[in-house]
């Protein structure tokens with residue numbers, strides 16, 4: 001009974017607070033817009049501006065009636081905010097003067113040359129990750145020639161008609177929750193109940209809907225404006241909600257909930273350390289849950305603890321007694337990690353994940369990485385390497401193999417069939433005959449100053465020979481981790497230069513700029529470039545032959561007469577919507593190209609489109625590729641571009 005009364009009281013407080021926070025926010029926002037506007041147009045003869053008439057969110061209270069309009073005042077030009085008293089009655093309103101913006105004031109912005117917007121990205125993205133059913137907007141809105149009906153018919157829905165997040169509402173709702181917790185003392189559990197009730201009758205979003213959705217999660221993913229609230233104090237000076245509220249609400253101290261949440265955010269590809277990786281999404285899995293089923297453990301928890309060496313600090317998982325672990329966590333088969341030390345891997349994961357303690361990280365690893373640690377036998381490794389060179393380097397694949405038994409013709413091993421190496425993320429034994437083991441010390445040599453360099457172009461580096469970049473976990477002898485290994489025995493003057501075969505991973509590219517060229521925009525060297533220098537990576541959406549929004553992309557390509565597709569193997573890398581400045585490299589036709597792509601360049605088991613210079617290019621020279629006849633046959637025929645000046 002008491003509980004019921006309390007939740008009723010809390011609900012009433014929450015409703016009232018929500019309404020007042022809304023009013024405070026709207027009042028601040030109108031003033032903020034006005035202030036920003038007067039900064040942009042200081043000489044404006046008009047007094048003050050507010051361009052926006054807010055959509056008032058529905059709440060349990062009726063919207064306030066507008067205060068009476070004074071003679072000569074137009075309703076369109078006024079915005080009002082108001083407050084509620086404790087009984088929900090509307091208090092006195094505040095009038096905020098609005099000003100009409102004169103269209104001529106915009107003339108101070110010169111129009112930018114035509115440019116197709118692209119989402120900047122530093123990695124390819126699997127097209128399956130993108131919502132292909134909803135059209136985000138209508139492209140070329142002012143162009144009557146654009147076939148908008150045909151374009152929209154490629155989608156099931158349009159974004160502006162479907163459910164959308166309202167950025168203003170998010171700030172208002174977060175502030176309401178913050179005040180309920182910080183000022184009214186509602187606990188996480190109380191808040192959860194109250195907000196669920198509020199969500200049933202208003203636009204209030206639930207605090208937590210899934211691993212990665214709900215109000216608190218969404219707010220934790222963005223910057224909030226520094227609102228000056230009704231008491232004159234800005235958000236930045238107010239006590240925030242505890243950070244863990246955004247992570248495992250409503251049970252902040254539940255390690256298992258943390259682990260469960262984190263489990264789905266790590267990429268199943270063990271060579272990839274990306275959180276929410278958008279490259280290796282498996283078609284069979286909705287999210288990033290490991291794409292393989294756990295294998296039978298070869299080690300018990302106790303054996304693992306015995307082998308793991310000394311604890312790395314007082315939070316180290318090695319100090320936990322396995323018997324004290326939660327029952328349900330114990331059921332999960334025991335782990336193993338890489339051939340390096342267990343604690344350093346846990347450390348690595350804790351630094352990239354959102355679990356803060358090593359203990360949680362350990363639990364996390366225990367569930368996500370059901371591999372088995374096998375110590376490498378140096379002798380065997382050497383023998384294996386010799387044999388492995390017979391495998392063709394041209395059929396490397398990304399999909400990890402996952403089958404019982406060794407990778408031979410008898411099992412359905414994808415690597416065997418593709419005549420490729422097994423990569424780090426393959427689920428076969430670490431001693432598998434097909435595994436790529438990286439390069440070795442033979443690719444290190446002193447330069448003329450006696451300084452050691454590793455894996456330079458032209459060296460005998462096994463990775464270079466196989467058209468692969470060195471891997472930090474495998475190529476330890478060439479300093480791929482850039483740990484400045486010393487070679488005192490060689491009498492060198494100091495630390496060796498780190499591995500020279502890591503261009504894509506380290507982002508060591510030449511500089512170029514985008515400006516007008518003969519064919520629309522083009523890429524021009526902003527420094528002298530030598531033949532062999534890496535220009536960058538061609539990045540885009542990885543689209544399969546049968547992916548759905550190919551039709552919409554085609555309409556856009558045709559209309560704009562610009563096509564950003566690049567074929568790699570059986571898929572297409574399309575930089576129409578997502579990419580980096582390498583999308584502006586034009587075809588050299590009818591001239592001779594000075595750059596080339598390498599679609600067989602393998603980085604951590606993944607093929608990536610490397611672009612490198614084939615000739616010396618002077619600063620200011622245009623970077624060009626050879627698109628090939630097939631490109632022009634498949635896409636629009638070359639159009640005659642007018643040479644235009646200006647950048």
Ligand SMILES: C[S@@+](CC[C@H](N)C(=O)[O-])C[C@H]1O[C@@H](n2cnc3c(N)ncnc32)[C@H](O)[C@@H]1O
Nearest residue numbers: 519520521561562563583584586587589638639
């Ligand atoms: C990858 S984009 C290159 C960047 C493009 N110029 C831009 O402004 O965004 C490829 C498109 O550029 C144009 N293009 C590139 N090289 C060309 C050439 N040699 N002749 C005619 N058009 C070319 C074509 O429209 C082609 O579809």
